[in-house]
Every structure is written in C-alpha cells, then in structure tokens.
Amino acid sequence: MNKYFIIFLLIATCNINAQNNFNVRQLQEGYNAKNKKIFIDNFPNNFKDFKLIFGWNDKLDKPNALYNEANDFIKYFFELSSNNDNCKKMIMKIACQAKWEADAVNYFHMNLVLLVENDENFDKMLQTLEDKDLNEFWRFYFDIENLIYSQKLYTILNAFMKEKAMYAFNILKKERSNYTDKHGKLYKYQIFDKDGYCNLRKNGNSKSDVIEKIENNEIVNVLDSSEDWWFIQTNKGLVGFVHKSRIKVKN
CATH class of the missing domain: 2.30.30.40 (SH3 Domains)
Structure with a gap:
C-alpha cells in the first residue's frame, strides 16, 4: 500500500514538473514573439505558481526557471493589463495571496503600485473583492521595508477604499510597533x-x-x-x- 502511494506521489510530482516546464517554454515563446495571447495564457495566475517560475527556490537554494528574466516578463504583463481586464483579475489574485520578498515579488509590487496609482478601472475592480481578499491585497501593498501611505494614494482612492486601505495600513503598523516594542524600541x-x-x-x-x-x-x-x-x-x-x-x- 505504501509502495503504491509513493509511486503515485512520484508520478504526480513528475506531471506537475512537466506541466511547469511546458508553461515556462510557452511563456518564453509568447514573450519573445510578443504573442499576447500565448503569453497571458501561460502567465502564472496565482502566487504559488508565480514563485515557482520567477522566484528563488528556497529548498534547492537556487533560482527558478525565469528568475533572471522576471523583471522584463512582469513589466510586459502589466503593460498588457492596461487593455485587458483578465490580466487585472490575475494581478489582484496574485496580490491577495502574495508575501513581499526582495526579488521577483518586489518587481511585481513596484508595478502594482503604478497600476493602482494610474488606472482608475483597476481601482474600481478592487471594490468587487470580498473583505478578506481586500484586506490581504492592501496588506501586501503596504508590507514593504519602508511602510508608507503616500499622499497620491490617499488622493486617488474613493471614501470606501480609503477606509479599507487605512485600516490595513494601521493594522500592519501596529503589528510592527508591537514587534519593535518587544525589542526595546517603540517609535x-x-x-x-x-x-x-x-x-x-x-x-x-x-x-x-x-x-x-x-x-x-x-x-x-x-x-x-x-x-x-x-x-x-x-x-x-x-x-x-x-x-x-x-x-x-x-x-
């Protein structure tokens, strides 16, 4: 029984790896040919897959397949999102699941800030999220090394979204203050x-x-x-x- 279960896991793992490799190849082909459909269809639509393709492999301590190309691929995807609501939905989904890191996730975050600050349609789409996802979105948005709530962000958001964003900002700031206080510094x-x-x-x-x-x-x-x-x-x-x-x- 155990032997068959192990074999099943090995087969499943191989299938997953093969699928990931296939997606990477298709993603590269779509990017190189600037084929929007192929590129969008194979761009990761959740944070786990995003990390598997663009992030650092912590277990093996080495970069994943498109780690070095991450900035160019992510920038291109955000450019395509300007005229594609499906891309925006994928961006929201990734952001609601994401945890900030100083590599591909940071490239994603920088483009996300520009999108929020300059695309009114994206800000309207944010309002369709459930409260839990909206809180996670804003938590990721603010959860970087330099915790700020910029004047421009405050200016562009409507009253409802200002309240949601400020709530997430203050929760995160309180958490950081509590952590700092335990270590002898509370500002x-x-x-x-x-x-x-x-x-x-x-x-x-x-x-x-x-x-x-x-x-x-x-x-x-x-x-x-x-x-x-x-x-x-x-x-x-x-x-x-x-x-x-x-x-x-x-x-």
Missing part, C-alpha cells in the same frame, strides 16, 4: 512647537490652506516621512501635512 510621534501648536496643512508647503491646529504633545500617525513635509493623520482622523521640524519622537 511614536508627537507634535512639538514653540507656539504650543502647529498647523495641519492641506499640502506640503507653508502657504497651503490650514485644515486644523494641532496642540503640542498630541500623538500623530505618520503615513509618509519621505519628504520635509510629513503626511500624517491626527487622532481625529484628519489627514494632511506638518513640517518634520514640528514632529518629534515620543520617549
């Missing part, structure tokens, strides 16, 4: 200004409209600290900009 940011308050502004400059005055010592949620004017969220949920000189790390 919280608070307002400090010699006048006793600072202005929360609509845009990142001193001439922009004032949304609200924030009192000293109020804890703020930093969404993006990549520029001199930090994109933040107040305790009331208001979003805007404060110059980094008015924010300090709370001990």
Whole structure:
C-alpha cells in the first residue's frame, strides 16, 4: 500500500514538473514573439505558481526557471493589463495571496503600485473583492521595508477604499510597533512647537490652506516621512501635512 502511494506521489510530482516546464517554454515563446495571447495564457495566475517560475527556490537554494528574466516578463504583463481586464483579475489574485520578498515579488509590487496609482478601472475592480481578499491585497501593498501611505494614494482612492486601505495600513503598523516594542524600541510621534501648536496643512508647503491646529504633545500617525513635509493623520482622523521640524519622537 505504501509502495503504491509513493509511486503515485512520484508520478504526480513528475506531471506537475512537466506541466511547469511546458508553461515556462510557452511563456518564453509568447514573450519573445510578443504573442499576447500565448503569453497571458501561460502567465502564472496565482502566487504559488508565480514563485515557482520567477522566484528563488528556497529548498534547492537556487533560482527558478525565469528568475533572471522576471523583471522584463512582469513589466510586459502589466503593460498588457492596461487593455485587458483578465490580466487585472490575475494581478489582484496574485496580490491577495502574495508575501513581499526582495526579488521577483518586489518587481511585481513596484508595478502594482503604478497600476493602482494610474488606472482608475483597476481601482474600481478592487471594490468587487470580498473583505478578506481586500484586506490581504492592501496588506501586501503596504508590507514593504519602508511602510508608507503616500499622499497620491490617499488622493486617488474613493471614501470606501480609503477606509479599507487605512485600516490595513494601521493594522500592519501596529503589528510592527508591537514587534519593535518587544525589542526595546517603540517609535511614536508627537507634535512639538514653540507656539504650543502647529498647523495641519492641506499640502506640503507653508502657504497651503490650514485644515486644523494641532496642540503640542498630541500623538500623530505618520503615513509618509519621505519628504520635509510629513503626511500624517491626527487622532481625529484628519489627514494632511506638518513640517518634520514640528514632529518629534515620543520617549
């Protein structure tokens, strides 16, 4: 009984490997010939297969079949998605299952950010996802080394999607803060200004409209600290900009 079971597993494994090799060859042929149909039909439609083709093989400690070509293949697939809703659905499916890594997954993530920021149709399609998948999508979107919620992303999303994205962002930030706290470092940011308050502004400059005055010592949620004017969220949920000189790390 055990012998037959082992034989069955070996046959199944061989069939899977043969199918993967076939898909890789077809994918390469589609890319080289710029045959959109062949390329799309053989592009991996889930994260597991995506890793098997473009990722690093952790068990064997070596690259998978198209590891070195991953950037070109992924970029081409995203280019095709601009006029193909099926490609967009495949992208959403992969993103809902994905875990960030610094190789092909990172190439996928970079193209995903551009797609979200520039394709209104894709953002509308996101709204068709169930809550669980939508949470997983935004978790993958934010779960990179530099955790930020950019102003552009906040600007383009509608109210419903802003809420979903912000929820995932704050959950992830809390998880990271808890992890950091266990290791002796927990960073919280608070307002400090010699006048006793600072202005929360609509845009990142001193001439922009004032949304609200924030009192000293109020804890703020930093969404993006990549520029001199930090994109933040107040305790009331208001979003805007404060110059980094008015924010300090709370001990």
